[in-house]
Amino acid sequence: MSARRTIRLVAEREIRERLRSKAFLVSTVVMLLLVGGSVALGNAFTSETTYRIAVTAPAPPGLTAALERAARPFDDAKVRVEVVASAAAGRRALEAEDADALLLLSADRLVFRSDVDPKAAAVADTAVRTLRRHLPPEPELAIATLHPLGEESTDAETLVAYVSSLLLLMSLLVYGQWLVTGVLEERNSRVVELVLSTVRPRHLLAGKVIGIGVPGLVQLALVAGLGAVLLAVGAFDAPASLGGDLALVIPWFGLGFALYAVAYAAAGALASRQQNADTAGQPVSYTLLAVWVAGFVALSEDPHGPAASLLTVLPVSSPLVLPARAALVGVPLWQHALAVVLVLASIYALVRFAGRVYARGLLHGGPGLGARAAWRLARER
Amino acid sequence: MGLAVEEHVRLERVAVPPDDREAGSGLSVRRATKRFGPVLALDGCSFAVERGRMLGFLGPNGAGKTTAMRAVFGLVGLDGGEVLWDGRPVGLDERLRFGYMPEERGLYPRMPVAEQLEYFGCLHGLTAAAARAASASWLDRLGLAERGAAKLEELSHGNQQRAQLAAALVHEPALLVLDEPFAGLDPVAVRTLADVLRDEAARGAAVLFSSHQLELVQDICEDVAIVDRGRVVATGDVDELRRRSQRRQIELRLEGAPPDWQPSADGVRLVERRGGALRLLADRDVDPADVLAAAGRTARVVEFGYGPPSLADLFLELVGE
Numbered sequence A: 001m002s003a004r005r006t007i008r009l010v011a012e013r014e015i016r017e018r019l020r021s022k023a024f025l026v027s028t029v030v031m032l033l034l035v036g037g038s039v040a041l042g043n044a045f046t047s048e049t050t051y052r053i054a055v056t057a058p059a060p061p062g063l064t065a066a067l068e069r070a071a072r073p074f075d076d077a078k079v080r081v082e083v084v085a086s087a088a089a090g091r092r093a094l095e096a097e098d099a100d101a102l103l104l105l106s107a108d109r110l111v112f113r114s115d116v117d118p119k120a121a122a123v124a125d126t127a128v129r130t131l132r133r134h135l136p137p138e139p140e141l142a143i144a145t146l147h148p149l150g151e152e153s154t155d156a157e158t159l160v161a162y163v164s165s166l167l168l169l170m171s172l173l174v175y176g177q178w179l180v181t182g183v184l185e186e187r188n189s190r191v192v193e194l195v196l197s198t199v200r201p202r203h204l205l206a207g208k209v210i211g212i213g214v215p216g217l218v219q220l221a222l223v224a225g226l227g228a229v230l231l232a233v234g235a236f237d238a239p240a241s242l243g244g245d246l247a248l249v250i251p252w253f254g255l256g257f258a259l260y261a262v263a264y265a266a267a268g269a270l271a272s273r274q275q276n277a278d279t280a281g282q283p284v285s286y287t288l289l290a291v292w293v294a295g296f297v298a299l300s301e302d303p304h305g306p307a308a309s310l311l312t313v314l315p316v317s318s319p320l321v322l323p324a325r326a327a328l329v330g331v332p333l334w335q336h337a338l339a340v341v342l343v344l345a346s347i348y349a350l351v352r353f354a355g356r357v358y359a360r361g362l363l364h365g366g367p368g369l370g371a372r373a374a375w376r377l378a379r380e381r
Numbered sequence B: 001m002g003l004a005v006e007e008h009v010r011l012e013r014v015a016v017p018p019d020d021r022e023a024g025s026g027l028s029v030r031r032a033t034k035r036f037g038p039v040l041a042l043d044g045c046s047f048a049v050e051r052g053r054m055l056g057f058l059g060p061n062g063a064g065k066t067t068a069m070r071a072v073f074g075l076v077g078l079d080g081g082e083v084l085w086d087g088r089p090v091g092l093d094e095r096l097r098f099g100y101m102p103e104e105r106g107l108y109p110r111m112p113v114a115e116q117l118e119y120f121g122c123l124h125g126l127t128a129a130a131a132r133a134a135s136a137s138w139l140d141r142l143g144l145a146e147r148g149a150a151k152l153e154e155l156s157h158g159n160q161q162r163a164q165l166a167a168a169l170v171h172e173p174a175l176l177v178l179d180e181p182f183a184g185l186d187p188v189a190v191r192t193l194a195d196v197l198r199d200e201a202a203r204g205a206a207v208l209f210s211s212h213q214l215e216l217v218q219d220i221c222e223d224v225a226i227v228d229r230g231r232v233v234a235t236g237d238v239d240e241l242r243r244r245s246q247r248r249q250i251e252l253r254l255e256g257a258p259p260d261w262q263p264s265a266d267g268v269r270l271v272e273r274r275g276g277a278l279r280l281l282a283d284r285d286v287d288p289a290d291v292l293a294a295a296g297r298t299a300r301v302v303e304f305g306y307g308p309p310s311l312a313d314l315f316l317e318l319v320g321e
Helices: A003-020 A022-046 A063-071 A087-095 A118-132 A155-188 A191-196 A201-232 A242-247 A249-270 A277-301 A306-313 A318-328 A333-363 A371-379 B065-072 B113-123 B128-141 B157-169 B187-203 B214-220 B238-243 B288-298 B311-320
Strands: A050-056 A078-084 A101-104 A109-112 A142-145 B026-036 B039-050 B054-058 B080-085 B098-101 B175-178 B206-210 B223-228 B231-237 B247-255 B268-274 B277-283 B300-307
Touching: A003 A022, A003 A155, A003 A201, A003 B113, A022 A201, A050 A063, A050 A087, A050 A118, A063 A078, A063 A118, A078 A087, A087 A101, A087 A109, A101 A118, A109 A118, A155 A191, A155 A201, A155 A249, A155 A277, A155 A318, A155 A333, A191 A201, A191 A333, A201 A242, A201 A249, A201 A333, A249 A277, A249 A318, A249 A333, A277 A306, A277 A318, A306 A318, A306 A333, A318 A333, B026 B065, B026 B206, B039 B054, B039 B065, B039 B080, B039 B206, B039 B223, B054 B065, B054 B187, B054 B214, B065 B175, B065 B206, B098 B157, B113 B128, B113 B157, B128 B157, B157 B175, B157 B187, B175 B187, B187 B206, B187 B214, B214 B311, B223 B238, B223 B311, B231 B238, B231 B311, B238 B311, B247 B288, B247 B311, B277 B288, B288 B300
Parallel strands: A050 A078, A050 A101, A109 A142, B039 B231, B054 B206, B054 B223, B098 B175, B175 B206
Antiparallel strands: A101 A109, B026 B039, B026 B080, B223 B231, B247 B277, B247 B300, B268 B277
């Protein structure tokens, strides 16, 4: 009998077990509702949009009224005009995020911080044209930014980055816990003795990881896929290209899950018979959380910095950090490639290690094996 | 008395190791050793089970029976020795055709019974259709036909045991290894299981099971292997082992004997007294006629029996004392 058939049989049994459980079906529906609900929530926020435009003193009479009129067609947006003493004061206000755009009428320029908001630009352009009683099509205002374009992340990018990394973290924690539970059940019901009498431990391990990973991947693909589609069709007030960044979550879940699932399975096998699934999975869960926090801090501090780059390629952290960083500022192609290679190599090494630990741990009655004993076992033979 | 004196072969405490026999068809474990820390669980343990025969695996608790059985399935890595099937080392391909009932019973608690049997059938290489048919047929034979769709945890303890047996049998194994299969069964279930095992052997399977129920083993097994402290101390045909014992069993039923009477001859020992019925064990060179004559001088002998010791007495002779 081929290894592939054995692994498939084990995986199929796990999938049937998942589909039998109501918890799986319910959690899928709940997650889909959450993503769908966030569209409504997002729209509720965007309808409140107010453009804060700084204007150098003295502001011409009628400017505020013209801006407000021009803004009305854009989802009933509001405009707040702030008069600043000089162009320099305006730049400072822009830098301090007290204003969204700076209107320099004398120079016919509209200045943004780093990214151009096309709606605000259109509003200002229309208002100035009205004031000067000019006719289209020549634009009244030249558009400029304080910083090079795209260097800073937009709010939408930040949101996608954190939501996707949070989604990955939660998925890895939840499905990892499923795996620990599955391993402990198999051991505590003693059925593992019967299974291992005919199945190689690493095939059982692989089948379980696939059998729990596939339903998890389907669930996540449904959720992230719905999010990506909603982004692409413009349901959110965000660039459509972000849908691609969100979709990146799916392959990285596959890689991250394969890596962490094997670790979870080994943790389950090494736990003592008295231990429950929650405590057995803790070492791996804590590692995941620590890595996520480190990634969050590094990306908040400086998404271009060395810490962020390191966490992007390090196998323990890349599944969580890479998709988030890709959404925030983009990841160079070589780092993508390096991260994938390193994760795959780690999965290979971990499967070999865990395959040995797995059999010994599972067939070992009584107290759990400590880390040192596990290491010794793994090195034997 | 015309009692035939048996051949004067003395039973060695360490019997002829089966690895010196020809490697026949079936299972053969040779000089297996396994140490768990300070405990030597298997100390050159050797035995063989031929196809179509049933071997009872006997020994006190902790003698190494379970370790030896787990070693057949690779669940214990041996420090030395080998496990052979038809003369070749046992690997995963051979184990596909082995059936196993572990000491610690267990199946998937929340999985329907029939689905579970099909799963194990498939894991042993059956096609899905063949596994489905075999599962249905075993459930039917073991009286579980109605419960196939029930989850294992919903079954009674007895029915869970039957499901466990079916899981070992579903793929028509060439070797069947059962660790204490009779433990905790009611008499009806014991009968059913004994019938199933006999049928499996008749089909051509090699059957190996451990048990503490020595009378049962004497009744249903052709062969036994007696293990003590990790070594097989006797193995072979049950009747032949009993005949080769250095002891003989003498049974007497007396009328009118003093309540504490017992024969005072050398080499004769009272094992059991129940009213006027006495069971004695004598060295094999003791002439039973002398015992009968001594009894006849004090009371009226209404029953007299002489023959090889029971398997239980043999077991005690080898490992109990």
